[in-house]
Amino acid sequence: MSEEKRAELKGKILNLKSLVEYQDGTVASRMIVNSHSGSITLFSFDENEGLSEHTAPYDAVVTILDGECEVWVSGETFSMREGDTIIFPANAPHALSAVTRFKMSLTMIRG
Numbered sequence: 014m015s016e017e018k019r020a021e022l023k024g025k026i027l028n029l030k031s032l033v034e035y036q037d038g039t040v041a042s043r044m045i046v047n048s049h050s051g052s053i054t055l056f057s058f059d060e061n062e063g064l065s066e067h068t069a070p071y072d073a074v075v076t077i078l079d080g081e082c083e084v085w086v087s088g089e090t091f092s093m094r095e096g097d098t099i100i101f102p103a104n105a106p107h108a109l110s111a112v113t114r115f116k117m118s119l120t121m122i123r124g
Contacts, residue, residue, distance in 0.1 A: 019045055053119070
């Protein structure tokens with residue numbers, strides 16, 4: 014999404030889960046904030062899709078907007094559903110997988 018399109022979202026009430034649509038057999042994303050201090054990206058995951066284990070150099074805050082998923086953080090497994098939030102610590106290995114189709118918001122805080 015271009016900076017111009019992101020600017021159109023500012024100063025308005027947003028329904029985050031309506032800003033990214035499900036797509037069959039894949040993961041879709043839409044960055045709604047991008048600055049030197051961090052970003053907010055919305056994702057939709059089709060059933061059985063996910064993100065393989067990885068790390069990030071910054072804390073990441075994930076909020077489930079719709080559906081259900083499982084997340085793994087430093088070897089521990091958590092079941093999450095709409096309304097749940099988890100913080101992935103910087104440099105901690107983490108992954109996630111859709112139990113049902115689900116949408117999430119990812120906030121990255123650059124330290």
